[in-house]
Amino acid sequence: MVSSAPEALTARQQQIVDVAATILEAEGPNGLTMRRLASELGIKAPSLYKHFPDKSAVEAALIERGFRIWGERARQVLAEPGDRLANLASAYRSIARDRPYLYRLLTTGALDRSRIAPGLEAWSGAPIGELFIDGETARAFWAFLHGMAILEIDRRFPPSSDLDRAWSNGLAAFRALSSS
Amino acid sequence: MVSSAPEALTARQQQIVDVAATILEAEGPNGLTMRRLASELGIKAPSLYKHFPDKSAVEAALIERGFRIWGERARQVLAEPGDRLANLASAYRSIARDRPYLYRLLTTGALDRSRIAPGLEAWSGAPIGELFIDGETARAFWAFLHGMAILEIDRRFPPSSDLDRAWSNGLAAFRALSSS
DNA sequence: TTGACAGGCTAACGACGTTAGCCTATGATC
DNA sequence: GATCATAGGCTAACGTCGTTAGCCTGTCAA
Numbered sequence: 001m002v003s004s005a006p007e008a009l010t011a012r013q014q015q016i017v018d019v020a021a022t023i024l025e026a027e028g029p030n031g032l033t034m035r036r037l038a039s040e041l042g043i044k045a046p047s048l049y050k051h052f053p054d055k056s057a058v059e060a061a062l063i064e065r066g067f068r069i070w071g072e073r074a075r076q077v078l079a080e081p082g083d084r085l086a087n088l089a090s091a092y093r094s095i096a097r098d099r100p101y102l103y104r105l106l107t108t109g110a111l112d113r114s115r116i117a118p119g120l121e122a123w124s125g126a127p128i129g130e131l132f133i134d135g136e137t138a139r140a141f142w143a144f145l146h147g148m149a150i151l152e153i154d155r156r157f158p159p160s161s162d163l164d165r166a167w168s169n170g171l172a173a174f175r176a177l178s179s180s
Numbered sequence: 181m182v183s184s185a186p187e188a189l190t191a192r193q194q195q196i197v198d199v200a201a202t203i204l205e206a207e208g209p210n211g212l213t214m215r216r217l218a219s220e221l222g223i224k225a226p227s228l229y230k231h232f233p234d235k236s237a238v239e240a241a242l243i244e245r246g247f248r249i250w251g252e253r254a255r256q257v258l259a260e261p262g263d264r265l266a267n268l269a270s271a272y273r274s275i276a277r278d279r280p281y282l283y284r285l286l287t288t289g290a291l292d293r294s295r296i297a298p299g300l301e302a303w304s305g306a307p308i309g310e311l312f313i314d315g316e317t318a319r320a321f322w323a324f325l326h327g328m329a330i331l332e333i334d335r336r337f338p339p340s341s342d343l344d345r346a347w348s349n350g351l352a353a354f355r356a357l358s359s360s
Numbered sequence: 361t362t363g364a365c366a367g368g369c370t371a372a373c374g375a376c377g378t379t380a381g382c383c384t385a386t387g388a389t390c
Numbered sequence: 391g392a393t394c395a396t397a398g399g400c401t402a403a404c405g406t407c408g409t410t411a412g413c414c415t416g417t418c419a420a
Contacts, residue, residue, distance in 0.1 A: 107336070108289075108334070140324065140328065140350030142327070143331055143346070144323055144324040147325070150326075150330075151322070151326060154288075154290055161319055169317040170317075172357070173354045173357055176356065177352070
C-alpha cells in the first residue's frame with residue numbers, strides 16, 4: 001500500500017499541516033493565511049518559509065492528507081459487507097460533509113500534480129473503479145458522486161430538495177451498470 | 181420569460197461587464213483585478229466604484245449573464261427534435277468547455293443569492309427538470325452533468341480517459357429514469 | 361446663473377504572499 | 391575545548407490586491 005505511506009514530512013512540517021487543517025476547517029480558505037497560520041504556531045509568517053517553500057506547498061500537503069483519508073476510508077468501506085455501491089456513496093458524501101473546506105480544496109480547480117506524491121491521486125480514486133467493469137462508467141459515477149457532494153456543500157440545490165432521495169435515485173440509475 | 185429580461189444595468193455598467201467577461205475568459209480569475217479591468221476601460225480602479233459597489237457586484241453581473249446564457253441555450257435545445265436528454269447534456273458540456281472560467285465562476289463555491297436577480301437561478305435550472313418526472317432524479321442528473329463538466333475542465337480525469345464514452349455511459353444510466 | 365451630480369482623478373490604507381538579511385542555539389568536527 | 395555549519399527563529403520591507411477618502415470637472419436642469 002505504497003501510496004498510503006506516511007508523508008515524507010518532518011515533525012515540524014507535520015505540526016504545521018495539522019494546524020493548517022484545523023484553521024481551514026474552522027474558518028475556511030480565507031482564514032488560512034500565512035500570518036494566521038504562523039500566529040497559531042507562535043511564530044511569525046516569514047519563519048514558515050523555513051519549512052515550506054510557499055503557501056501552495058502547505059496546501060499541497062493538506063491535499064495529500066485528504067487523498068489519503070479518502071483512499072483509506074474507501075478501501076475500508078469496500079471491505080465491509082452489504083451494498084458496496086451505496087456504502088461507498090454514503091462514505092463519499094460523509095467525507096464531503098464532515099470536512100467541506102478540505103473537500104473543496106481537494107477537488108476544486110486545477111491540481112498541480114508536481115506537488116503531490118506520484119500515484120497518490122490514482123490510488124485514492126481506484127476504489128470507485130472496482131465497482132464497475134467499465135472504467136468510463138466508473139468515471140461517470142465519480143462525476144455523479146462529486147456533483148452531488150459539491151453542490152450539496154455549496155448549497156446549490158433548492159432548499160425544498162430531498163437530497164437523500166436525490167442520492168438514492170442517482171444510485172439507482174448507476175446500479176444497473178454496476179458489477180457488484 | 182421574466183427571468184431572461186435584460187439586466188437592469190446602465191450602458192456603462194454593461195460595458196464594464198463586457199470587458200470583465202473578456203478578461204476573465206482570456207486570463208482567468210487571477211487576471212480579473214479591479215486595476216486590470218479599469219485599465220482595459222481606460223480609467224483608474226477607484227473610478228469603477230462609481231458604477232459597482234465592489235468587485236463581487238461585477239462578478240455577480242457576470243454570474244447573471246452566465247445563468248441567462250445557459251437558461252436560453254437550454255430552452256433552445258429542448259425545443260429541437262431528437263434525443264432531448266443527450267442534446268441537453270451535450271449543450272451543457274459545450275457551455276462549460278467554451279467558457280471554462282465563466283462556468284467555474286457560475287458554479288463554484290457558495291452563491292450570494294442577494295446579489296443576483298430573484299428567480300434567475302431557478303429559471304436557468306428549470307430545463308433539466310423537464311426531462312424527469314421526479315425532481316430529485318432531475319437533481320441527481322444535474323449533479324452528474326456538473327460533475328462531468330467541472331472534472332473535465334479542471335482536468336481531473338486520468339489522461340487515458342475516454343470522456344465521450346464516460347458521458348454517454350452516464351447518460352445511459354439516467355435514460356431509464358427519464359420521462360422523454 | 362447656479363447648482364446638483366455623474367464620473368473621472370490621486371493618495372493612501374490594511375491585508376496578503378513573499379524576500380532579504382540578521383541573530384541565536386544546537387551539535388558535530390578538528 | 392574551540393570552531394563553525396546549520397536549523398529555525400526574527401524584523402523590515404516590497405509589490406499586489408480590494409477599497410476608501412476626498413477632490414475636480416463637465417453637463418444639464420432649475
